[in-house]
Amino acid sequence: MDTIGLQLQRQLAGTVNINSNVIFDTIVNSYGAVVYNSVTGEIVINKAGRYFINWWVVTQSSIGPSNVTFSIQTSQGDNLIGNSPIKTGEVVGFAIIQVDSAPIALRLINITSNTVFYSTLVSIKANLVLGEIPEEVGSITGSTGTTGATGATGGAGPISINRIYVANFNSNDVSVIDGEINTVxxxxxxxxxxxxVDVNTLTNRIYVSNINSNSVSVIDGLTNTVIDNIPVGTTPGEVGVNSSTNAIYVANRDTDNVSMISGLTDTVIATIxxxxxxxxxxxxxxTKRIYVTNQDDNTVSVIDGITNTVIATVPVGLRPFSIAVNP
Structure with a gap:
């Protein structure tokens, strides 16, 4: 797999709220197994390894506090802070993270105790560079030593593929079928x-809509347990996962909208x-497009996954129910 590299910039003015992500609007360079979501500000690394992250944000002011603090936070628990004792100037941070089990998601978040304003005096408001650190740089391999004794055999690693998930409407549960032996x-x-039901194969998370709970249950595919329940609209129908952006879309029948869930934070971040x-x-x-059937309109709404807006409405047959995409 190719070496990973990513550079992002923000050119738009504006603000970043407390506990909100810095949204970079420009991808300067991107290569290898890394994905950036320009809607949520989340970066997903799909390869184990060691990475450096350098970032800066140019601030004009903030409401209340005299200092400004941002942090690189990851889905594996990293919280790497950079701060400045003044409200106007450049906040800089450097980080190294070790990814043992990919994928992971990360974000640059404002953890100042209030809203921060980007500077209006410069064209580039924020910059982030992420790169992979090679395991061996300039090393010289010596002669092979004597082979040691064979250690004890370790336990088998977890198997979390070839699983089928079935939503059981009347028993309020999900059956997990092993695809090898065709057994629950x-x-x-x-x-x-x-x-x-839908699955994010990169994060090994399963998302289940609960019609009469008005929620989505998040299942860990490794432990087969519910790790979160996310409130959505009224009478949620089917679920669709975009694994490339770690975004989940839920059709809410009785509120005539779609909830977009961030797979990093397990919260609804947009309602369409x-x-x-x-x-x-x-x-x-x-293509980062989402397609939603509207039963009583006899149409399909086409959503742009970058802007989270409907960009087309397509007339179809009577009472369209389900939909499938062949990318």
Whole structure:
């Protein structure tokens, strides 16, 4: 797999709220197994290794505090802070992270105790560079030593692929089927009347909509346990996952909109109005388009996954229900 590198910049003026991500609007360079979501500000690294992160933010002011603090936070628990004792100037941070189990998500977040204003005096408001550190640089391999004794055999690693997840509407649970032996190996309690199911194969998370709980249950595919329940709109139907941006889309039938969930924070970060009585959701991770069937409009709404807006409405047959995408 190619070496990973990423450079992002922000050129737009504006503010970043407390506990909100810095949203970079320009990808200067990107190569290797790394994905940036310009809607959420999240970066997903899909390769184990050691990485450096250098960043800076140029600030004009902040409301209340006399200092400014940002942090690189990751889904594996890193919290690497950079701060400045003044409100106007450049906040700089440097970090090295070790990724043992990919993928992980990371973000640059404002942890100042209030809103921070980007500077209006410079064209580039923020910059972030992420790069992979080679394991061996300029080393010379010596002669091979004597082979030591063979150690004890370790335990088998967890297997979390070839699994099928079934939402059982009337028993309020999810059946997990082992695709090798075609047998149910786990039953996971979720919310009331689960209906939609989709999987993020990169993060090994399963998302289940619960129609009469108005929520989405998040299942850890390794432990087969519910690790979060996310409130969404009324009567959620089907679920669609865009693994390239770690975003989850849920059609809310009775509120005529789609909830967009961040897979990093397990929170709804956008609500998108669509047609009448939406139900089916399909995603194209290559084009970052989301397709939603509207049962009582006889249409399909096409959502731009970058701007989170409907960019087209396509007339189809009577009462469209489900949808599938072949990217």
């Amino acid at each position: 190996i786990a039953t996971i309690p979720v919310g009331v009347n689960p209906a939609g 109005p669509v047609g009448d009585n939406p139900n089916g959701v399909g995603t194209n991770s290559l």
